[in-house]
Structures are given as C-alpha cells and as structure tokens.
Amino acid sequence: MSRAALLLLADGRFPAGGHAHSGGIEAAIAHQAVHDTDSLQTFCRGRLHTTGLTTAGLAAAAAAGVNPLLLDDAADARTPAPALRAVARRLGRQMMRAARATFPSKDLERLAAARPQGAHQPIVLGLAARAAGLTPLDAAYAAAYENASGPATAAVRLLSLDPLDASSLLAHLSTDLDAVATAAARAADRATAEGVDALPSASSPLLDITGEQHAAWTVRLFAS
Amino acid sequence: MHLDHPETMPQRHTHSAEPLRADGTRRALRVGLGGPVGSGKTASVAALCRTLREGWSIAVVTNDIYTREDAEYLLREAVLPPERITAVETGACPHTAIRDDISANLEAVEHLEETLRPLDLVLIESGGDNLTATFSKGLVDQQIFVIDVSSGDDIPRKGGPGITTADLLLINKTDLAPHVGADLATMATDAKRQRGDLPVIFTSLTSDDGIRDVADWITAHLTEWHHKAAA
Numbered sequence: 001m002s003r004a005a006l007l008l009l010a011d012g013r014f015p016a017g018g019h020a021h022s023g024g025i026e027a028a029i030a031h032q033a034v035h036d037t038d039s040l041q042t043f044c045r046g047r048l049h050t051t052g053l054t055t056a057g058l059a060a061a062a063a064a065g066v067n068p069l070l071l072d073d074a075a076d077a078r079t080p081a082p083a084l085r086a087v088a089r090r091l092g093r094q095m096m097r098a099a100r101a102t103f104p105s106k107d108l109e110r111l112a113a114a115r116p117q118g119a120h121q122p123i124v125l126g127l128a129a130r131a132a133g134l135t136p137l138d139a140a141y142a143a144a145y146e147n148a149s150g151p152a153t154a155a156v157r158l159l160s161l162d163p164l165d166a167s168s169l170l171a172h173l174s175t176d177l178d179a180v181a182t183a184a185a186r187a188a189d190r191a192t193a194e195g196v197d198a199l200p201s202a203s204s205p206l207l208d209i210t211g212e213q214h215a216a217w218t219v220r221l222f223a224s
Numbered sequence: 225m226h227l228d229h230p231e232t233m234p235q236r237h238t239h240s241a242e243p244l245r246a247d248g249t250r251r252a253l254r255v256g257l258g259g260p261v262g263s264g265k266t267a268s269v270a271a272l273c274r275t276l277r278e279g280w281s282i283a284v285v286t287n288d289i290y291t292r293e294d295a296e297y298l299l300r301e302a303v304l305p306p307e308r309i310t311a312v313e314t315g316a317c318p319h320t321a322i323r324d325d326i327s328a329n330l331e332a333v334e335h336l337e338e339t340l341r342p343l344d345l346v347l348i349e350s351g352g353d354n355l356t357a358t359f360s361k362g363l364v365d366q367q368i369f370v371i372d373v374s375s376g377d378d379i380p381r382k383g384g385p386g387i388t389t390a391d392l393l394l395i396n397k398t399d400l401a402p403h404v405g406a407d408l409a410t411m412a413t414d415a416k417r418q419r420g421d422l423p424v425i426f427t428s429l430t431s432d433d434g435i436r437d438v439a440d441w442i443t444a445h446l447t448e449w450h451h452k453a454a455a
Contacts, residue, residue, distance in 0.1 A: 016327060019324075020314055221315060
C-alpha cells in the first residue's frame with residue numbers, strides 16, 4: 001500500500017467536484033445557525049458524528065470488499081432526503097471519473113457499469129481507496145475528514161472567516177475524527193461478516209430538511 | 225492487499241478531452257468563453273447562438289457565480305430552447321470549475337451530448353473572473369477571452385494568462401471607446417505584443433451582426449473539426 005495515496009484522496013484539491021458543495025453550511029448560514037467560528041465548529045462536530053459516521057462506514061465497507069451494490073442500497077436507505085441522494089450520486093459520478101483516472105481497478109469499472117448515473121460518493125471513495133491499496137480505516141478517515149473539511153472551507157468563503165481559524169477548528173476536531181473513523185472501520189469489519197445492517201445509520205434530520213430546501217433556492221453559491 | 229494492475233486496463237479512463245465519443249463518433253466541439261465580470265460574455269454567447277443556431281446544433285453551459293442568472297438571461301432572450309442550456313454551480317470559485325476541478329462542467333457537457341445528439345457545438349461560459357482565468361484543455365478545445373474597452377484600455381498591456389494564451393481575444397464594446405476615452409489602436413498594439421500571432425477581434429454587439437467575425441472564427445473551427453471527423 002501507499003500511504004501517499006491517502007493524502008491524494010483526502011486532498012480538497014482532488015478534482016472530484018467537492019469544491020462546489022458546502023455540506024449544508026450554506027443553508028445553515030442562511031438560517032443563522034452558523035455565524036462564526038464557534039458555531040461552525042459545533043456544526044462540523046455534529047455533522048461528523050451523524051452523517052460523517054454513516055458515510056465513513058460506507059466508505060470503509062467498500063474498501064473492505066463489501067458488495068458495492070448492496071452498499072449503494074444501504075446508502076439510499078440512510079439518505080432520506082431525495083435532494084441529498086441526488087447530490088451523493090452526482091458526487092459519486094464525479095468521484096468515479098477521478099478515481100478511474102487515478103486508481104483504475106476492475107471494481108471501479110464494474111460499479112461504473114452497474115450505476116451509470118452514479119453510485120453514492122462514499123462507496124466510490126472506498127473502492128478508490130481499495131484500488132490504491134489503502135485500508136478500510138484509511139477510507140473511513142478520508143470520508144470523515146472530507147465531511148468536516150468541506151463545510152469548514154465553504155464557511156470561510158461564505159462568512160469571510162479567518163482561514164487560520166478554520167484550520168485550527170479542524171485540528172480541534174482531530175480526536176473526534178479519530179473516534180468516528182475508528183468506529184466506522186470497526187462497523188465495516190462487522191459488515192463483512194454480518195451484512196450491511198451492521199453499518200452506522202446516524203443521521204441529522206435538520207440537514208435533511210435544509211438540504212431539501214436549499215436545492216429549491218433559485219440563487220445559491222454552492223450546489224448543496 | 226488488493227491492487228489491480230493499471231497497465232493491463234485496456235481503455236483510457238477519462239474521455240474528457242478525447243475528440244471521439246466512446247462509440248467512435250466525433251463529439252461536439254467545445255468552446256469556452258472566459259473574462260472579467262461585465263465584459264459581455266453572456267451577450268456574446270447569446271449573439272453567437274442567434275447567429276449559428278440555424279446551421280449548427282448548439283448547447284450552452286453557464287457557470288454563474290450566483291447560479292442561473294446567466295442561464296436565465298439566455299432563456300429570457302430565447303436564444304436556445306431551455307433543454308439546451310445548463311447551469312453549473314461553482315461554489316463561489318469560478319476558475320476552479322473551469323480549470324482545477326472540471327468534473328461538474330464535464331458532466332454537464334456530457335449530459336447535453338447524450339440528450340441532444342447530434343450536437344455540433346457546446347459553448348461553456350465561465351463566471352466572471354480575473355485576468356488569470358483560463359479553461360483546462362480537458363474541458364474545452366478552444367477558448368475565447370472576453371474583455372471590454374470600458375474597463376480600461378490598459379488591460380491588454382497588463383496581460384495575464386487569459387489575455388496572452390486564449391485562442392481568441394475578444395475586445396468588446398468598441399462603441400463605448402469614444403465615451404470612456406479608450407484608445408483602440410493602443411489596445412490592438414498591446415494585444416499584438418502580448419499574443420504574437422494569436423487572433424484578436426474587436427466587437428460591438430450593439431451593431432447589427434456585430435458578432436459576425438467571432439461566429440466566422442468558430443465556424444472555421446467547426447468546419448475543421450468535422451473534416452477531421454470525416455477523415
């Protein structure tokens with residue numbers, strides 16, 4: 001395995017479309033639930049322990065070799081908001097394009113053929129990690145880190161926050177990231193024996209509601 | 225540890241910049257239009273659509289900073305049917321979407337190709353940006369950089385990747401030159417110095433058929449693109 005591949009996959013500059021998505025922070029800022037660094041940190045921590053844990057579990061399970069089509073159904077079941085399902089699949093398509101170019105594998109080709117409109121993004125991420133020779137824990141880390149860093153980066157643009165504060169915030173979330181990634185990888189390990197029901201299914205209903213509303217905005221800076 | 229062998233994979237894994245579709249037919253020519261806010265990119269796209277739509281099958285992708293503003297202008301002006309115009313969100317970062325991470329734009333282009341085949345030309349309009357904004361070659365075949373005389377006649381002299389490397393530099397709103405004291409001759413000389421043999425076209429879209437030279441430039445590229453397809 002190459003640990004460097006993990007840095008590539010987790011890099012916000014990896015060209016897989018993430019830069020145009022705010023992870024729900026644009027809606028949260030519009031509702032004034034997030035307005036400064038402290039409220040941003042609370043948002044990111046909450047997101048990390050709910051949808052972050054769920055996505056990290058899916059990514060880890062894909063990296064562990066669990067059937068990606070079963071995982072895709074499991075991801076649908078864990079994503080009740082239609083708008084967020086659509087976003088997850090669109091990002092999955094974009095991740096697939098980047099992953100096929102960077103870490104080509106038969107698993108990715110098979111999933112691309114089976115889900116031409118896109119599989120859920122964390123599953124593609126997990127398969128890319130697998131193709132790169134990374135572990136399920138690595139895939140969980142990449143998914144969990146992206147889950148927190150996406151909204152933090154978007155908030156810097158939307159609230160004109162000091163980018164150093166945003167980086168410091170992510171550093172403060174390190175312990176939470178460790179816990180989430182570890183729990184996700186453990187669940188993925190169980191899923192290889194017990195099936196996809198062993199995967200986390202934490203959610204954040206408010207993100208589902210505001211995500212659905214955000215998709216209907218006529219003027220917005222971020223796609224989600 | 226599981227690791228497939230890339231060298232045994234038979235096909236390329238990105239078809240973004242490849243001139244052929246997966247089935248071997250030639251895809252549509254992609255032309256990007258970039259440039260500062262207010263220089264007339266959307267007006268140029270509208271004029272190009274009106275001029276070229278009779279002879280060619282066209283679609284447009286817009287990259288608004290605030291989504292849909294430009295797309296809605298094009299819809300209001302009815303330059304193309306709605307299904308031929310797609311808006312892409314850029315997360316407050318227009319140059320990222322056309323240069324560093326082109327995946328959303330590629331998706332939009334490919335979707336248009338799939339739903340509107342046969343398609344001859346896709347115009348991709350960047351959100352208004354700065355003088356360094358250029359399109360990735362993975363996204364477009366030709367790029368046009370649009371500036372205007374009212375933003376200052378020193379812009380060609382300032383250069384920057386957009387001015388110096390675009391396949392065509394379009395200097396728009398020449399009708400305003402006398403009103404803003406812009407020296408078109410100086411702009412032409414500076415542009416020549418910055419761009420060497422790369423073409424520059426002065427336009428005024430307020431005059432009838434003001435886009436003609438640009439439309440001809442695109443038509444020449446379209447013709448060449450199709451000759452290659454037939455070859």
